[in-house]
Amino acid sequence: MFIDIMFILSALLTLGGAFGVVASKNIMHACIYLLGSLFGVAGLYATLGADFLAAMQLVVYAGGIIILMLFAIMLTGGHKEAVNKFGLDKIPSMGSVKTFLIGSFSSLIIGSVVLKIIASIINSHDGSGKLPEFSSSVEKIGTLLVTDHVLSFEISSVLLLGALVGAAVISRPRKQ
């Protein structure tokens, strides 16, 4: 019972946020809608019993990536309207009718492709799938991370190192 409520709320938040990201005219608002959508996804994870993933989603996305994006938006001029030296709008338009038409059309195509791929799975599941029972996923994930997936665990550290160094080098202000 409650699981359905939770699923519906999370899904509504997710899809509403996604719709907001698509439809918003303001990049700042789009970012906040994205935050909502990511919260919804965290709720969906929780519904699926992936409690650790839900928390990780909150920590990394809400705490990290959204802040990073907000900073980036502020650093690239915030919401200011101006014309740059190339004659284009300094704050680029958030898309026009034409681009949205193209986008919708493309998404229709790719959606049909994806539907074709997952059709068999959807057909084979009659919608009354029973949820297997789960206990805490944290310790199991921890055990997996240090046994089966220890290499990817360490390599993710290298990936983060690369991202840190690379991004720091790219964004470092140059002496001019």
Added chain:
Amino acid sequence: MNSSIVSFLSEMTNFEFTSLHAFIIFGIACFLMVNVSALIGGLGTYAERKISADLQMRQGPNRVGPFGILQFLADGVKLLLKEIIIPTQADKVLFLISPLLCLAGVFATLAVLPISSGLILTDLNIGILYVLGVSSLVGVGIFLGGYSSNSKWSMLGGMRGAAQIISYEVPVTLCIISIVLMAGGLSMTTLVNEQGGLPHQWYILHNPFAFIGFFVFFIGILAESNRAPFDLPEAESELVSGYHTEYSGMAFSFFALAEYIEVFVLCGISATLYLGGYKVPFELGSGELINSTLGGPEFIGKGIGQLLQLGAFFTKTFLLYYVVIWIRWTLPRLRVDQLVSLCWKYLTPISIINLIGIAAWEWIFKGQSIFNLIASLLHSSGGGGH
């Protein structure tokens, strides 16, 4: 193994609750929790004013109610009646959403605050990580509050606030990881139950690294809750009022309320992590000792145990709350560059070393605390003569 207030009640009353019952109980409990914490937040403002007055040899509020204790109610009523001004150039949607984000982020952390072994609202498996996740909403709220006002002061305050909160989240996270490493679980009750009631069983005195870690953690939560000496986002002498310069009335009061409740919650969490949380000495909290001594129905012993645990938790928390206020009125504010270098060049390296050190300690000494080691050492040296 998720204990929550519902499971506690069903254990007490031997009654199997359905989902709907649980919902109702949770609703009531949450309502109480929010109100109690709002009360604590309100009293926090009063306490702050009183304590600062004490420190500065003044009287403080003394008109409303006995010793001025109803001052916060008067303030609240006043704020409720004030006009909410939304600047013309502001981003109106975000202007109203940002206090909501702050408040929601703080309220959500109350769900896992372990005020006693039974009265914890819900004991999520991912408790402490959940706290980290939802409390990061506060940073977004502060940033958006600064941004949406479209005022230079607010903008500066918002940027600073967000940068400060996320910066200090790094040492705090590392300290929490080291505690999780000692306790072997993320849920709040695990963290508490691995400690004991007496000070030498607390994690702060478990080993030297954890002792240092407590201070790192405490400095980190001071900065995370924008308290002095880390109150740069709302530095009234430089930025007028920081990110909430343009807020007035209740919209402002939400920010203030969120901040005071956050301080309370973070103090509670640091008490939980390092100071043994709700643990009462000699296992009085479980109520079995009381039952066996006094006799009588079981729930009386358990109830007394819960009350003792509540007492222990609130004593520790309010002690830390007092220290926070004390620090605020003692230390001057840091400069931005000092703030950043304190975080990245001192606290973060220290906490990394602490993490490694605690891992090494646990590995080498098989998880024994320093007191156990000394005790076994004394024992073995004393027993060597035989």
Added chain:
Amino acid sequence: MVSLPSFLFVSFILFLAGIVVMIARKNVIAILLGIELILNAAALNFVAYTRFINNNLEGHIIALFIIVIAAAEAAVGLAIVIRFYQIRESIHIDDATQLQS
């Protein structure tokens, strides 16, 4: 209600929204938002499959690393955007047609 197709539906819509954002927007940061949506859709799919079909934790691990990669991608991508803005004073995607500054 809570079954595999419903999760797949949510992730499908999330994915399509991401595609639309990626194609329709001309703001580079907005495109990055779309990428985040797509990554979330993928991770959600993994978790849903692993919950309903395998009932193990492999999908969780993959979703975990998707989140890690998303963070790294956002960090580097936004750094590039900022650098681009410093050079071109624009974050219009159609300005980014050359590999040199």
Added chain:
Amino acid sequence: MSSFNLDVYMPVLILIAFAVVMVVGVLVAGILIRPQNPEELKLSPYECGEEPVGPAWSNFNIRFYVTALVFIIFDVEGALMFPVAAVFQKFNKIGQGGVLFGTLFLFVAILVVGIVYCWKKGDLDWVRSYQVANDDTSKKEVN
């Protein structure tokens, strides 16, 4: 509680709902009891009594971004370390503590390389070293 039950998430939703209800309710209720006298000057942003000059949404210092960047890397690192830290004691009890210590140590050590790099390159300095060269501007950079 024998099995995992989603009921434990109820308080979370209820608390967030309380927050929403509180904000919305107070704002809506406030319309009835609080004054509404908007005027142009009152609605302009506060700039110490002067006329506001331009919008506040202008370019900001890149250092905020670099701070956030280092933060997000450590955030992800921390989040990844949580499950490993949670199983540390379990492995330690069966005598595998050294393995986990090694894993964690390697993981942290690699990232420490990154922060040391940023430190050496001055990314963690709020007042960057090359700005110290011309002293008069360096103080202004502190914001």
Added chain:
Amino acid sequence: MDYTISTIAWIVLFPFFAFVINAFLARKATKIAVIISCGAIALSSVWALRIFKDFIFGNYASDFYIRKVFTWFDLNGAGLSFNVNMGIYIDNMTAIMLLMVTVVATLIHIFSTYYMKDDMNYGRDGRFFVYMSLFTSAMLGLVLSDNLLSVFIFWELMGFCSYSLIGHYYEKDGAGNANIKAFMTTRVGDVFFLLGILAIWTNIGSVGFVEMYAAIADGVFTDPANNVFGISLAAFAGMSIFMGTIGKSAQFPLQVWLPDAMYGPTPCSALIHAATMVAAGVYLSLRIFPLLDVAGLTPLVAWIGGITAFGAATIALVQTDFKAVLAYSTISQLGYMVLGVGVGSYNAAFMHLITHAIFKACLFLSAGSVIHSLHDHHTHEHVQEMPRMGGLRHKMKFTWFAMWCCTLAIAGIPFFSGFVSKDRILGDALIQALHNKVYIVPAILGFAGALLTAFYMCRMMFLTFHGEPRDKELYEHIPEEKFSWNRNLPLLILAVFTLGVWFSGSLTGQKLVKVASPEGKLEWFSTLVVKPDVNKFKTYTSEKWGNTDTRVKGIEKSHYDPKHGMTNEEEIHHVHQVHVIGAIASIFIAFAGVFIAYMMYIRKSWNPGWWVSTFSGWYRALQNKYYMDDLYIKGVIQKGLLPLNRFLAWIDMGLYDRYIVDGWAGVSKVFYTFSKWFDDLWVDTVMVDGTGASVRLFNVVLRTLQSGKIQFYFIMIIVVLAGYILAL
């Protein structure tokens, strides 16, 4: 200790790792590099001590050995078998050698921290210690090697280190020439050495010592079917490998490099050019002793040794450079060792190797101590000239004491180690001379050299430490010697080990079974180090590539056997008598040398100038080192090699260049004319330009697609993907 490759190899690997680490560290953190070097070699010496304890105090039989091999690489194919095995071979000799090398090297490293201190401060980057570590590692590897190929590898590695260390003071004029000279001269020997290895490999399919001994016992080496260039394989291989010894140990025709090697820092002279590397040649010739024996090369070896021992001693008489005297004495003593090999005195030669290593290391370190103190304030260089010294014993007592111990040892005074070993070599030479006329001259040269040795060493001591200071100003500036751990301690430790009792007595106590050695003494050395009995290796061929661990506890009957067939009692008695005579003679000779030196340089009763003026021709010859350098440079290089080079150059430039290359160019010219026409018309105009034009056509179409707009690309990807999947 568990003897496997992985436990033994550490003795080599500690200094090697020190080398690897220091190669990176030396420039930045010289002090840490020095500590690492010293620590590594000290660790090795602990290892070596452990092995020594197991072998010597464990009383393993003299023919007990441990051999562990692994296949290094494997080139089997096409029916050929080319396995190259690497491995370790430890017997008593190896154990003693390891201990000697590591302990001497440790002490020299410690001394170097004193000697090279200024050098390090003046920006020489601690390279010295880098090479010292590599050198020690290579020497230990050589000692442990079980086959000739790995001996050769380490041999060359040592040659390289020697090269680098001689040229350490590269800004000095002579250093660069000296290191090239040392390198090239030893190369002459090494070429022959390699040739010998190849000859052995070709015939027995392996280069291991054990396989070689087995093959000797099987008669492979003396089989006429295996003759090389008409001489027996044994003679060919033995002589070739012995040429390596001649080069490395500075024997008669190739001795010219060693005196010049003194351009290196004194500690490296002590380690490389006195104690260990030059001894490696003798060690090798001891390892191949059965080969030399079976080939009948021992008289030749004895002659070379005798000539070297005497000739170098005569040159040392007239040297005025402090280190040059020591260098020639080194050559001379190496000559004694080779003489010992030549007269079949296996363990005496080896004992002399060990004793010489110890007292010569001590002598060189003392020389370093002296030279380092003598600092000329005008030229800012260290003084090495003996005419400017004199009376130094008042200033440096410890050095004086240590150096006297060593001088007495090298002079063959009783109760010192040199007497024990040299006396036995001379005694054996005397026996051989009595039996075989061909050994008479080497024996006489050996005794004469002993006289000269005692004389010139005492001359050096008297000139340096006794008498009045001849350069007052220099003398005034010498600081008083105070005891310091890194300057004097190594000297004193080494000086203690110049006592003969360490070598002549019984170290192993009551466990040692008394054996009937010719002298009837309880000598651990002559009991535990004996000539390998090749017949015992005969069975080894059956398990050719396996690991062998012949662990025979307890002592078997000694096979002390200076010459074949002298085992009955009468002959033993005879041998004993001759040894007594030889011992008395050498004692007399040694004291005579000391006495002459005393009369000449202390009492000044006999004037050295008279000798110089009387034998002025000889004096000039001696000062010019018998014109050997001139002979090599003027004779061999200028007369022989340069014309050959010119001839080859003429072939290259006059014949090949002029006719073949230029002629070919003429032929090409014809083709060129045709191909130019073809190129211009067809290739350029039709093909290249035509391709360009066609590409330009496509270009117009494709350019519109490549807009650089990412979203457009993305849409294209989606369309193509969709088409592909829908088409499936």
